[in-house]
Amino acid sequence: MRLAAFLRFQQLASAVLWLRAITTGLDADDDADDGISEFERVDVSGTGPWQRYEIVMDVPGGADSIQFGIEQQGTGTLWAAHFSFEQVSSSVALTARKKPENLDFVKSQNGN
Numbered sequence: 743m744r745l746a747a748f749l750r751f752q753q754l755a756s757a758v759l760w761l762r763a764i765t766t767g768l769d770a771d772d773d774a775d776d777g778i779s780e781f782e783r784v785d786v787s788g789t790g791p792w793q794r795y796e797i798v799m800d801v802p803g804g805a806d807s808i809q810f811g812i813e814q815q816g817t818g819t820l821w822a823a824h825f826s827f828e829q830v831s832s833s834v835a836l837t838a839r840k841k842p843e844n845l846d847f848v849k850s851q852n853g854n
Contacts, residue, residue: 744828750792755816759784761797763805
């Protein structure tokens, strides 16, 4: 599935366009919250003109819901328009996931 939206931002600290597919557990007798969530995101910051942003992800066949949103953190202005969903073939590249960094906690928050 592809989520597309046009974003524009000015002096933006940080914002995230996100897409999530949720599959709940199949055992109705189980009280535990055993939902499985597939999640992808696109991060933006700074200042930028209107531009199309996309998220492409595999949605599990048994997904119960698909959720999307945009979140702004900090200062600045964010505009969003023309959200669309589209089913795509498996030949379309998925959104690349960011690899975790600093897993050994060697760097401090200021990068040293």
